Amino acid sequence: MAKHFAFFSMPAHGHVNPTLPLVAELVRRGHRVSYATGEDFHAQVRAAGAEPVAAPFTLPDVPKGGIQFDTEEFLKRIGTFVNSVTDTYPVLLERYAADRPDVICADAMTSVAALLARKLDLPFAYLHPSHASNEHFNVRQAFMENADTSGFEKMRAAFEKVNDQVRVFAEGQGISGDVDFLNQIAELNLVFVPREFQFSGETFDERFVFLGPAVEDRVDSGSWQSPGDPLLFISLGTVFNAQEKFYRTCLEAFGDTEWRVAMSIGEHVDKSELGAIPANFEVRDRFPQLDVLRSARAFVSHTGMNSTMEALYFGVPLISCPQQPEQAANGRRAAELGYGTVLDQEGLTAEGLRETVNSTAADVGIRTRLTDISNKLQTHPAAATGADALLAFMS
Numbered sequence: 598m599a600k601h602f603a604f605f606s607m608p609a610h611g612h613v614n615p616t617l618p619l620v621a622e623l624v625r626r627g628h629r630v631s632y633a634t635g636e637d638f639h640a641q642v643r644a645a646g647a648e649p650v651a652a653p654f655t656l657p658d659v660p661k662g663g664i665q666f667d668t669e670e671f672l673k674r675i676g677t678f679v680n681s682v683t684d685t686y687p688v689l690l691e692r693y694a695a696d697r698p699d700v701i702c703a704d705a706m707t708s709v710a711a712l713l714a715r716k717l718d719l720p721f722a723y724l725h726p727s728h729a730s731n732e733h734f735n736v737r738q739a740f741m742e743n744a745d746t747s748g749f750e751k752m753r754a755a756f757e758k759v760n761d762q763v764r765v766f767a768e769g770q771g772i773s774g775d776v777d778f779l780n781q782i783a784e785l786n787l788v789f790v791p792r793e794f795q796f797s798g799e800t801f802d803e804r805f806v807f808l809g810p811a812v813e814d815r816v817d818s819g820s821w822q823s824p825g826d827p828l829l830f831i832s833l834g835t836v837f838n839a840q841e842k843f844y845r846t847c848l849e850a851f852g853d854t855e856w857r858v859a860m861s862i863g864e865h866v867d868k869s870e871l872g873a874i875p876a877n878f879e880v881r882d883r884f885p886q887l888d889v890l891r892s893a894r895a896f897v898s899h900t901g902m903n904s905t906m907e908a909l910y911f912g913v914p915l916i917s918c919p920q921q922p923e924q925a926a927n928g929r930r931a932a933e934l935g936y937g938t939v940l941d942q943e944g945l946t947a948e949g950l951r952e953t954v955n956s957t958a959a960d961v962g963i964r965t966r967l968t969d970i971s972n973k974l975q976t977h978p979a980a981a982t983g984a985d986a987l988l989a990f991m992s
Contacts (some may be wrong), residue, residue, distance in 0.1 A: 600628045600629070600699040600701050600988075600991065601630075601698070601699050602620075602623055602630045602631075602698060602702055603630075603631050603633065603698035603700070603702065603939070604616060604630060604632040604633070604634075604702050604724075605632075605689070605704060606632070606634045606638075606724070607634070607637050607654050607681065607704055607706055608634050608636075608637055608654050609656065609835075609837050611727075611834075611835075611904075612704045612706065612707075612726050613638045613641065613642075614641070614701075615810065615902075615903060615906070616702075616724055616726075617641060617642070617645040617813070618645075618812070619808075619979075619984060620642070620646065620647050621645040621646055621813065621980065621982035622811075622981055622983070622984045625646075625708070629648075630648070631648040631649075631650050632648065632690055633651075633652040633945060634654065635654050635656075636649075639651075641833070650689075650692060651688075652686060652689055653684045653685055654681050654684075654707075655684060656681075662813060665991070675755050675756070677760055678706070678759060679762045679763060681708075682766060683766055685709045685916055686709050686713070686714060686766075686887060686975050687708065689783035690713060690755060693713060697719070699719075699720070699991060700718070700720040700721070700722060700987065701714045701721050702721075702722045702723075702724055702987065703721070703722070705723045705725045705726070705729070706970075708781075712806075715772045715773075716770060716771070718786075721783050721784070722785040722786065722987060723782070723783040723787070724789070725786060725788040726789050726797055727790065727923060727927070728795055728803055728900055729788045729801065731782060731797075731800060731801050731802070733800040734797040736796075737756060741861070757869040783804075784990070785806070785986065785987070787806050788805055789902075789906065789968070789979075790807065790810070791977075792807040793808055793970075794906075795807065796926075800855065805884055806982065807885060808980075808982055808983045809906070809973075809974050809977055810906035811979035812910050812968040813980075820885050820888070821859075821884060821885050821888045822888075823857075823889075823891075823892035824859075824877075825857045826857065826892070826894070827855065827857065827894040827895075827958070828856075828858075828889070828894055829846055829851060829854055829856045829857070829858045829894065829895050829896075829958075830859050830861075830884075830886075830890065830893040830898075830913070831896075831898040832860075832886070832897075832898060832899070832904065833861075833863070833895075833898075833920060837921060838861070838863030838865065838920075839865035840920075841870065841871065843918070843945075844866060844880075845871060846946070846947050847947075847950065848860075848871060848872070848875060850877065850948070850950040850951040851875075851878070851951065852875030852877065853875050853876070853877065856877060857877055858875075859884055859893075860878060860880045860881075861881060861883050862881070863882060863883070864883075886904070890910075890911045890913055891911055893911070893913045893925075894914075895913065895916060896908050896913045896937075897916045897940070897950075897954060898916065898917060898918065899918055899919055899920050899924050900915060900918075900919055900924045900925075900928035901924055901927070906974075908937075909936060909970050909971060909974060910971060910974045910975065912970070914936070914937050914960070914964065914967060915928070915936055915937030915938070916937060916940050917929075917931060917932065917937060917939045917940060918940045918942060935962060935963055936966060936967055938944070938953055938956075940951075940953055
């Protein structure tokens with residue numbers, strides 16, 4: 598019997614993209630999927646076979662000058678998630694009270710979904726695009742590991758304030774129960790990373806199903822062709838990418854070398870301000886990432902989890918250049934497992950960047966380990982495993 602799955606996600610590439618192959622698999626099996634997210638992702642949702650649902654999700658403004666992690670900036674940004682809950686709740690309650698799904702499947706940072714599931718008394722599963730938390734491991738602490746004591750305490754207080762505000766809102770809607778922002782556990786948790794990449798992966802029980810990445814072509818796939826080999830991909834992701842100085846260093850490091858370079862600079866950096874672009878570089882606001890990674894020999898990356906998993910899937914050595922705590926944790930984990938290197942960004946020079954990339958790309962041990970994990974991920978039916986888990990959970 599066909600079921601109605603309601604997916605919820607904040608409108609961000611690293612949160613929506615990992616879920617789309619699972620959505621497509623459910624649709625292929627004859628089920629109906631509605632997907633509540635921002636309008637910027639409705640084309641991708643339709644391409645996966647689901648019905649997009651407009652929702653006024655709010656994301657924090659991105660500092661135009663670019664940012665590496667800063668405690669005060671974090672404190673300003675986190676309050677936006679409370680607004681997202683209070684703005685989206687009445688819209689989605691009206692929609693789903695009239696069109697009840699059989700289960701709600703929600704991104705782990707989309708807190709409004711858990712409130713709706715309680716209000717409507719519906720089965721609920723969390724979707725974790727990054728590391729999950731359990732009783733033994735707290736993802737929040739891992740993300741904040743590099744903060745000083747004062748910064749950590751400020752961030753802890755900010756999370757508690759968000760939890761308190763959402764709890765008060767929920768109580769006003771007649772909803773009881775714990776609210777723990779960024780540290781959620783449901784009866785079923787689908788995790789889009791392999792267990793071996795998860796911090797403390799051995800401590801997670803049967804409530805957690807580790808799918809790993811499910812990689813399928815996206816709406817922009819097939820729009821780019823590799824300029825040749827060896828190909829170096831440089832991207833700081835879709836959010837904290839306004840790093841003009843870093844891109845200039847890349848031009849100096851790899852211009853007129855044997856590398857063929859695809860460099861993504863985002864929407865906040867003007868390509869014309871970077872100076873002369875070497876002939877072996879292609880510079881764009883963004884690239885179809887899957888197309889590039891299929892051919893890349895090395896990836897200078899912010900190591901957002903989406904990018905990290907796609908690099909492992911295609912067996913591409915990672916040179917981690919994190920801009921935020923989660924990214925730093927991902928880069929650290931990739932280096933611990935022998936999949937790449939963490940770039941020392943303090944006083945970074947073109948020579949230092951070039952040497953790090955060259956040595957990482959040439960490391961036989963890194964390539965061997967990446968071949969092993971790539972083979973495992975490409976042969977593991979992640980989307981099918983996730984669909985099976987959801988259907989078993991509902992029965």
